[in-house]
Amino acid sequence: xxxxxxxLAGVHTHIGQYHILQGVDFDVPEGDLTVLLGxxxxxxxxxxxxxxxxxxxxxxxxxxAGQAIGGxxxxxxxxxxIAYVPESMAVFSDLTVEENMLLAARDAPLQRARLNxxxxxxxxxxxxxxxPAGTLSGGQKQMLSIARAVIEPRRLILIDEPTKGIAPAIxxxxxxxxxxxxxxxxxxLLVEQNFRFAEAVGDWALVMDxxxxxxxxxMADLARDAATQRRLLGLxxxxxx
Amino acid sequence: MKPEDRATSAAxxxxxxxxxxxxxxxxGDYLPLALLPGLAAGALAVMLWQGVPVSTWITLTIxxxxxxxxxxxxxxxxxxxxxxxxxxxxxHGAFIAVGAYLAMTTLVPLAGWVxxxxxxxxxxxxxxxxxxxxxxxGALGLVFERVIIMPVYGQHLKQILITTGGLIVAExxxxxxWGGDQKPMTLPTALRGAVVVxxxxxxxxxxxxxxxxxxxxLGMLLLLNRSKLGLLIRAGVExxxxxxxxxxRIRRLFAVVFVAGSALAGLGGTLWALYxxxxxxxxxxxxxxxxxxVIIIGGLGSVxxxxxxxxxxxxxxxxxxxxxxxxxxxxxxxxxxxILMWRPQGLYPVAKR
Numbered sequence: 301x302x303x304x305x306x307x308l309a310g311v312h313t314h315i316g317q318y319h320i321l322q323g324v325d326f327d328v329p330e331g332d333l334t335v336l337l338g339x340x341x342x343x344x345x346x347x348x349x350x351x352x353x354x355x356x357x358x359x360x361x362x363x364x365a366g367q368a369i370g371g372x373x374x375x376x377x378x379x380x381x382i383a384y385v386p387e388s389m390a391v392f393s394d395l396t397v398e399e400n401m402l403l404a405a406r407d408a409p410l411q412r413a414r415l416n417x418x419x420x421x422x423x424x425x426x427x428x429x430x431x432p433a434g435t436l437s438g439g440q441k442q443m444l445s446i447a448r449a450v451i452e453p454r455r456l457i458l459i460d461e462p463t464k465g466i467a468p469a470i471x472x473x474x475x476x477x478x479x480x481x482x483x484x485x486x487x488x489l490l491v492e493q494n495f496r497f498a499e500a501v502g503d504w505a506l507v508m509d510x511x512x513x514x515x516x517x518x519m520a521d522l523a524r525d526a527a528t529q530r531r532l533l534g535l536x537x538x539x540x541x
Numbered sequence: 542m543k544p545e546d547r548a549t550s551a552a553x554x555x556x557x558x559x560x561x562x563x564x565x566x567x568x569g570d571y572l573p574l575a576l577l578p579g580l581a582a583g584a585l586a587v588m589l590w591q592g593v594p595v596s597t598w599i600t601l602t603i604x605x606x607x608x609x610x611x612x613x614x615x616x617x618x619x620x621x622x623x624x625x626x627x628x629x630x631x632x633h634g635a636f637i638a639v640g641a642y643l644a645m646t647t648l649v650p651l652a653g654w655v656x657x658x659x660x661x662x663x664x665x666x667x668x669x670x671x672x673x674x675x676x677x678x679g680a681l682g683l684v685f686e687r688v689i690i691m692p693v694y695g696q697h698l699k700q701i702l703i704t705t706g707g708l709i710v711a712e713x714x715x716x717x718x719w720g721g722d723q724k725p726m727t728l729p730t731a732l733r734g735a736v737v738v739x740x741x742x743x744x745x746x747x748x749x750x751x752x753x754x755x756x757x758x759l760g761m762l763l764l765l766n767r768s769k770l771g772l773l774i775r776a777g778v779e780x781x782x783x784x785x786x787x788x789x790r791i792r793r794l795f796a797v798v799f800v801a802g803s804a805l806a807g808l809g810g811t812l813w814a815l816y817x818x819x820x821x822x823x824x825x826x827x828x829x830x831x832x833x834x835v836i837i838i839g840g841l842g843s844v845x846x847x848x849x850x851x852x853x854x855x856x857x858x859x860x861x862x863x864x865x866x867x868x869x870x871x872x873x874x875x876x877x878x879x880i881l882m883w884r885p886q887g888l889y890p891v892a893k894r
Contacts, residue, residue: 352786378788390783392776394891399772406788448787 305330305456305487306351311360311370313343313350320346322511324360328456328504331485333478335498335519337533338508344491345387347508348458351489352384353377365455383449387460387491389441393434397425397444400433404448411452418447421477439470446477456487463494475500495533499523507532573846573888576853584860591864599741601859607747609855610754611816613848615809615828616835617761618802624778624842624891626795628690629697632704633806633832634825635711639681640674640807641814641824642719645726647673655729663729667815674811675804682803686796708826715822724820750812757805761844774798778842778891831858834877840887849888853880 304327313321320343328334336344349355351362353374362370369377378384392400401410419426422443428436433444442462449457463471478501481488492498498505498519505522507515515522515532522528585598619633647670648655654666689707693699728746735742765771773794777784785791813828814820835854839846854873861872880888 354782354786374782374785375788375790378786384786386783386786390780390786392779392783394779395772395776399776402769403772403776403784403787 303330304328305365306489307361307363308347308351309361309363311347311350311362312358313346313355314358315346315355320511321350321357324508324511324513326506326513326516328487328489330455330487331482332503333482333488333490333501334504334506335502336489336491336506336508337493337495337498339534340493342508343511344508345460346511348384348386348460348489348491351377352382352458381455383454383457385445385449385457385459385462387464389445391433391436391441391444391448394432396430397433397436398429400444400448401425401451404451407452414451417480418451421473421480422447439466442466443470443473446474450477450481450486453484454486456489457481458489460491461493462490463492463497471497495529570889573849573884576888577849577856580853580856580860584856584864587864594740596739596741597863600743601863602856603743603747603751605856605859606852607744607750607754607816607855608859609852610751610758611809611812612828612831612835612855613754613809613851614757614812615806616832616839616847616851617757617844618798618805619832620836620839620841620843620847621774621778621798622802623836625774625781625798626690627695627781628799629700630690630704631701631829632685632689632707632711633802634829635685635708636678636682636803636806636825637810637813637828638715638822638825639711640678640810641726641820642715642822643677643807644670644674644811645724645814645820646719648727655727658730660731663731666729667732671808671811674807678807678810679800679804682800683796685803686799690799708829712822712825719822721822726814726818726820728815728818746815750816753808753812757808758844758848765844770797831873834873836887838877838880838887840884840890842891843887843889846887846889 306328308324308326311321311324312319322343324343324347336347338344346355350357351364351369353369353372353376357370360370361368364377364380364382367380369380372380392403395403401415405411422440424436424440425443425447428440433441436444446459446462449459462474466474475497478488478490490498490502492502502519505515505517505519506513507522509532515528517525517528581602584601585595588598589595615633615637619630622628622630622633648666651666651669654662657663685707689703690700693703732745732749735744736748737743763771765775773784773789777791777794781791781795784794810824810828814824831854835850836847837850838853839848839850853876857872857876858869861869865872884890
């Protein structure tokens, strides 16, 4: 079992008076893709935002590569090597695709080879290079959001529901991209409701409910276990086929 | 931002097979620009109908240009602060006033240069005065941001209350330091009077104000479009949280923009006091309503919109001030309502999260 790159221990997060995360414990093994599953409102997005420093944990520890990062500001966490692809994609609409990418490449100038590698998965970004990002379609914006997170190698990428509302052809591109990233030993923590996608890319599964982790398993085990799927996620893979 | 052709940078990918297919350019949004000549033409029509000479229209239009530039200089900082930091700073008027007073004080020991009939010495004196004004209000802005604004981030009502309070306190402090009487702001010798072209008198100081305003506008466009800092500001206006998540210290960016906005207000206040040739502590609060109208018309966070809005507001003020003085005050509110009915987010809204 590889060393955990990221560890959450007893993490609570309050948003105003709402107690969203109620003691979250999990490890994210380095170099693998871990999927965070669960119903709407379970606390998955809050978990990612807490790790990213956009919300402060009220209790508990977040440890990344041996360093406690709980309570750090988001820019420091980003500089520690964590990239974030939010649910809303958060592309800068008035900036061109190129300018979005220039911002994302903060450590060094845009590397041509790396950029071509990104274009191989997301060719639309090359076509719309000088266009304002706001003119892109939803799927293309999602590509841009992911491209921003991978234009420079990062140790951990947090991705929130990338396939939501995206055409299947683009989802295929994403699957290829994630597999390439894993080959690079990039660690990914992915929030997903699309179980088929999760099963296609995931090594490990964490199921979240009511602000806590209620099930941990390898993705292979969970994919075989239709009963647990039905119980925790209200679905089974056969039903989705 | 006004849409412009953006040059592709050195990191542009090699196109190979895809070079054949022309990529459709995003359409520029130029319709609001038509308002400028439209308003000017409308005023001209009314004046000709009333038998007013064209030279008067020209004089008013130049005056509107000058006034518009000065308002733009003042308002540009405010629109970026609101767009980027989501902060409503009614205290912006304090920087206008303090800047003007600092300039006035700087000009006192430079009286020799001011009186001299040499454009060079006059401009040097003014330049120094503007520099002091900008440095002073920039520093004041830094203090203001840390002490007054920071505790109330994200709370609009408290921002309005506390910054209005800051404005009042600043005005009273000006009374304490400089006295509450009206001060004269003498124009330097070589900048008094007008240049006569044909039968039109073009006031010299107004021409200088237009020049300075253009320099500021072009400087801002260059900074926003061609520098990494500009990129950060434009991105931050849309989504400051994402900029921070990409690894940038957003609080530092806020401070830089706030200080720059305050410095520009100080510059604008200096120009405005010289334009009016008189100075009181209420110069800030007199201007602030117009400034807010301008940034709302232009679209919060948009420098191009602010430029256009400032010129429109100045046109309105000058034309109605001549044609129908009784409605001059209300005319700008009417202009704002009319524009918001057409585009509720302002002329060039910046896309928000």
